[in-house]
Amino acid sequence: MTVGADGKTAADVDPLMLGRAIVDADRRAAHALNLVPSENRISPLAALPLGSDFYNRYFFNTAGDPLFWEFRGGEDIAHIEALGAQALRRMASAQYCNVRPISGMSAMILTVAALSAPGRTVVSIDQNSGGHYATPALLGRMGRHSRLLGCKDGQVDESELADVLAPGDVDLVYVDVQNCVRVPDFGLMADVVNQVSPATRLYVDASHYLGLVLGGLVENPLACGADAFGGSTHKSFPGPHKGVIFTNAEDVDESLRSAQFDMVSSHHFAETLALSLSALEVEPRIGDYAWATTDNARRLACALADAGFRVYGDSRSGYTDTHQVWVELDGTADAYALSNRLAEAGIRVNLQSSMPGMSGVHLRLGSNEVTFEGAGPQAIEQLAGALATARERALEPRTVSEIRGRFGAPFYTDPEKLKLEAGL
Amino acid sequence: MTVGADGKTAADVDPLMLGRAIVDADRRAAHALNLVPSENRISPLAALPLGSDFYNRYFFNTAGDPLFWEFRGGEDIAHIEALGAQALRRMASAQYCNVRPISGMSAMILTVAALSAPGRTVVSIDQNSGGHYATPALLGRMGRHSRLLGCKDGQVDESELADVLAPGDVDLVYVDVQNCVRVPDFGLMADVVNQVSPATRLYVDASHYLGLVLGGLVENPLACGADAFGGSTHKSFPGPHKGVIFTNAEDVDESLRSAQFDMVSSHHFAETLALSLSALEVEPRIGDYAWATTDNARRLACALADAGFRVYGDSRSGYTDTHQVWVELDGTADAYALSNRLAEAGIRVNLQSSMPGMSGVHLRLGSNEVTFEGAGPQAIEQLAGALATARERALEPRTVSEIRGRFGAPFYTDPEKLKLEAGL
Structure with missing residues (x-):
């Protein structure tokens, strides 16, 4: 049974079916790439x-x-x-x-x-x-x-x-x-x-x-x-x-x-x-993680600017000193078209309308979560490419898998090691 | 490797081993009976x-x-x-x-x-x-x-x-x-x-x-x-x-x-x-759950009073109108001896020292969680018996299993049904 967004039918309020819907949505979420600076993905151990x-x-x-x-x-x-x-x-x-x-x-x-x-x-x-x-x-x-x-x-x-x-x-x-x-x-x-x-x-x-x-x-x-x-x-x-x-x-x-x-x-x-x-x-890895997060943010900012996005900040100093990258868009309709195409493929961006020095609806991106999951320069390059493509058209279904294929080791203990070394 | 309470050795700060300790403690916790009025056990679905x-x-x-x-x-x-x-x-x-x-x-x-x-x-x-x-x-x-x-x-x-x-x-x-x-x-x-x-x-x-x-x-x-x-x-x-x-x-x-x-x-x-x-x-079961919670609280209070505990409240109206049952004890050493013996067997009580109208360290018990898990009159009777026994001596290791054996159906969907009906 499909659980729709309207929540209207009696079957929809069966809590078992709602639990099923949460578990199904979680399966899709596990694969998604989140570029939201206020979120991160807690490690399997934690x-x-x-x-x-x-x-x-x-x-x-x-x-x-x-x-x-x-x-x-x-x-x-x-x-x-x-x-x-x-x-x-x-x-x-x-x-x-x-x-x-x-x-x-x-x-x-x-x-x-x-x-x-x-x-x-x-x-x-x-x-x-x-x-x-x-x-x-x-x-x-x-x-x-x-x-x-x-x-x-x-x-x-x-x-x-x-x-x-x-x-x-x-x-x-x-x-x-x-x-x-x-x-x-x-x-x-x-x-x-x-x-x-x-x-x-x-x-x-x-x-x-x-x-x-x-x-x-x-x-x-x-x-x-x-x-x-x-x-x-x-x-x-x-x-x-x-x-x-x-x-x-x-x-x-x-x-x-x-x-x-x-x-x-x-x-x-x-x-x-x-x-x-x-x-x-x-x-033991916090310094490397922090360095990679900022490095990835700068690479993402530069690649987006190269692809014609209007990235906030000073290009000479890599646009950002933090995990955040801000991008101006051409109005609400364009912003949602971009965000929707990305979400459809499993890339989640954060739309905001209150960044200092910016007007309209814009992107507030964060490199923190994908870095924690293992993204390095190649993955970031491909991610920027996906954002550029999504301005124009729907992304290929395999986009996220391809980007994930470029990931290195994450900054957390992978589930295999948890199992082998601690039976978790 | 054992993880001790002192947290002193280097091996103890291996987060994998701490994760292991949490999972092991959780296994014991799953079996425990909690008589703490401010806690409950969230259902497997929720x-x-x-x-x-x-x-x-x-x-x-x-x-x-x-x-x-x-x-x-x-x-x-x-x-x-x-x-x-x-x-x-x-x-x-x-x-x-x-x-x-x-x-x-x-x-x-x-x-x-x-x-x-x-x-x-x-x-x-x-x-x-x-x-x-x-x-x-x-x-x-x-x-x-x-x-x-x-x-x-x-x-x-x-x-x-x-x-x-x-x-x-x-x-x-x-x-x-x-x-x-x-x-x-x-x-x-x-x-x-x-x-x-x-x-x-x-x-x-x-x-x-x-x-x-x-x-x-x-x-x-x-x-x-x-x-x-x-x-x-x-x-x-x-x-x-x-x-x-x-x-x-x-x-x-x-x-x-x-x-x-x-x-x-x-x-x-x-x-x-x-x-x-x-x-x-x-x-759909909230009325029955609330009724059983209060009924169990009164049964627990009466059984404890019958066993010689000094239960707070008016015996003529069943001591309590809520999920709480308060019991006076004979001082801190006695209170801890009782609480420790119970905890050793997997029965967890709440010690307090600030209930109105009571002095010293006393028990603040709650019937809410065991009721949610399916405890009825027989289980409550046995639970009160365990508390009475623990005043004097250690409990048999099988005590909790025996009490759980008297439980009826819980007020939540049991894991078998979750699996069969929703694949959860």
């Missing part, structure tokens, strides 16, 4: 806990304290959360890592709660400069005043930053640049904050480029003088849908723990285990 | 999406709008979120159901953001009366004033409620009673609110007893005059770790949608699919 009984459980006894087994069931694996946090701390060169947030927005809410007080002001980046769409409204709903800062191609104007700090009411500068091909100069921002308003905290929401920071391709905010950084763990970092926050300051860590107690109850045990496995699995 | 590629994806196009495929991949299953929400609305007799919260606390944050303003007051239930531990601090972190209300065994004092509303500064009464064997009288509360402060919203956080409300065993807060109710979906309701909010008021729904846009980005696609499957699967 996905194991998601389908386990630990998904159903509360877990708080990270230290394995024999008199803190209020909730049971995690006794034999209690140490895995801490081992994962250690791996994350090593990659981030950070003394403290909070793995309690259950999403990127959960990490944002926690950080605002921990590092600013109601009635005070939090500075964030204007959405027209790549800031997160939700930050100002979220701040208002949490009783903070919001003040916005511009940021053009990663350049924050020092005097503008000094001006927004001048009233002396700013608890926190929350650098929420998500959409960027150039990362802000955190060091410059830290210098201005320290000079103008030393009690103000500087936090970098690195959700999009977290994998690149941990891999050393984007400057580490802590090394630049930020008080803390963090974000979601499923974009350029190839982990589950969770959040992390890093700091070197004991008092910041303590503030985060205190806020976490009030704002997060279960931190989602299975996903915390998945984060640990992701972190430990990618750690 | 768990399918959790291990799928949809776990990795964003999804916003519930209506399947052909010009809103910014994020792709869910085209063939876009209708399943709406079908699940319809099932939830039918069970809750509610016109609107918001399935965006990603946890119970996320639903709490969203509700506070939507139905109260910074600087205003939110009334919640004193933790000593069963209120959620985090509410007052969370309110403070969101810039709201917190005012507490007592509630003894479900009884709110009318004049006390009138008093806390009298200053005229209360936007929201947030009924966050989690730990209760008697549910508050929502109708009485709604009457007082309407008389004293008609502009104040009344919200019931039904996280713990959600399954009992949807099954008709606990009075529906909306029918009693509450403006909205909701909570987490994995306690007495046997779904994934998500949150829902129900209302019949269009303006409340609109306020929730507006807050959701600011406070939640991805609502966790795989888990939203899991919630839909849970809801559609349990809907």
